[in-house]
Amino acid sequence: MTAISTSEKLPLKKTAVNPIIIIGALFFIFGFVTWLNSVLIPYLKIACQLNNIESFLVASAFYIAYLLMAKPSAWLLKIFGFKNGMAVGLVIMAIGALIFIPAALTRTYVIFLLGLFVQGSGLAVLQSASNPYITIVGPPESAAKRISIMGICNKFAGVLAPLALGAVVLKNIDAFTANLATLSDTEKISELNELASRVILPYVLIVIVLAILAVLIYFSGLPEINTDHEDETVAAANSGKTSIFQFPHLILGVIALFLYVGAEVIAGDSIINYGMAHHIPLSTAKYFASGTLACMVIGYIAGILFIPRYISQQKALVYSAALGVILTVAALLVPKYASVACIALLGLANSLMWPAIWPLALSGLGRFTKIGSSLLVMGIAGAAVFPPIYGFLVDKTKGSAGPEMAAQSSYWILLPIYLFILYFATIGYKKGKHVVAV
Helix, strand or coil: CCEEECCCCCCHHHHCHHHHHHHHHHHHHHHHHHCCHHHHHHHHHHHCCCCHHHHHHHHHHHHHHHHHHHHHHHHHHHHHHHHHHHHHHHHHHHHHHHHHHHHHHHCCHHHHHHHHHHHHHHHHHHHHHHHHHHHHCCCHHHHHHHHHHHHHHHHHHHHHHHHHHHHHHCCCHHHHHHHHCCCCHHHHHHHHHHHHHCCHHHHHHHHHHHHHHHHHHHCCCCCEEECCCCCHHHHHHCCCCCCHHHCHHHHHHHHHHHHHHHHHHHHHHHHHHHHHHCCCCHHHHCCHHHHHHHHHHHHHHHHHHHCCCCCCHHHHHHHHHHHHHHHHHHHHHCCHHHHHHHHHHHHHHHCCHHHHHHHHHHCCCHHHHHHHHHHHHHHHHHHHHHHHHHHHHHHHHHHHHCHHHHHHHHHHHHHHHHHHHHHHHHCHHHCCCCCCCC
16 A cells, blocks of 8 residues: 655645545545434434424534544554544444434434434544545645535535435425324324334445445555654654644634534534524425535535635635624524525535635644644534534523524524634634744
């Protein structure tokens, strides 16, 4: 297996074409699995009879794994390397998807959460390997461009995932919900069990695809990357460094990523329930998450076209954070459908944040890249924290403000998030180091 050192600045076309194709397939798969949550939240809310806070624990169980598994992920990558680590992550994800079968058969919410946690654990390993891989494998100044390509694969899968799963598990769901209220307790349990069983076939297919992809990755010719070997400039800059915490720009990057992922998941996973709060039928609202993700795809395409030729990845992050602030304020002030549209458009604001934060945070880490990557992956746990807080705010205020205003006004939580990301994009990424914006 060929190993590529981080000190080798080879042209993208000579070193990274095949890796981009292979890693792109990975980003598609874990994008598909991740964005199923936007449908699972309203689906499990009905099937398991949950309140808002409980339903958003779907996101928490999935994303908290990134926090708990970040350190084990770094350990696994040290043992297996980047390539084989990706295969290990896929196997763990397949096990998590498999757990959905007994969860559905017993309609047990806790088992669903366990399956989501195991899937998230596999994704933590996969993200720890694939994101630094695609960042390092080509020229640093175009890292955001490569990650944008990955983002298109990821979010295109995210557009398809709610549509595909929603067509199966939420079929005729408005009529189902209306009929549920007329049934006796015994009949109601029977109908809910039938609804829970709808998820079995999709997740069996997911298990098969993940297992096949794990085998293909293991036997692929994907080159390994040696992050332990630093070039002379990086080695000199890091000669006195003994801890990852001596890189303040990385720590601020982890916080920015923590906040960004929370904002992205709130926008993508709450928009269906937000539409329903405005009395939009679930049969229509179930498509809203795909709209948010379609906006992200548009943003990624812009990143591919303009980074780094017309705009640096640092400036892209500045503009994205500013747009996030503007759209959040608009969502709080404008009425009904326009507000829903603003939440969908947050996908555009969020699109280039992930591609820009990773290279800015990992810049100059050298031999600390693996552990730095694992810390950034821990930041994904923001998605476990902020959606339930949003759900809590909605439940807390809907008694006095009504469900529509409660759901709308609770989006204020996004404002401090985008303001901190704006700080990182303008000042924070330079902390502790002499840098040129990339």
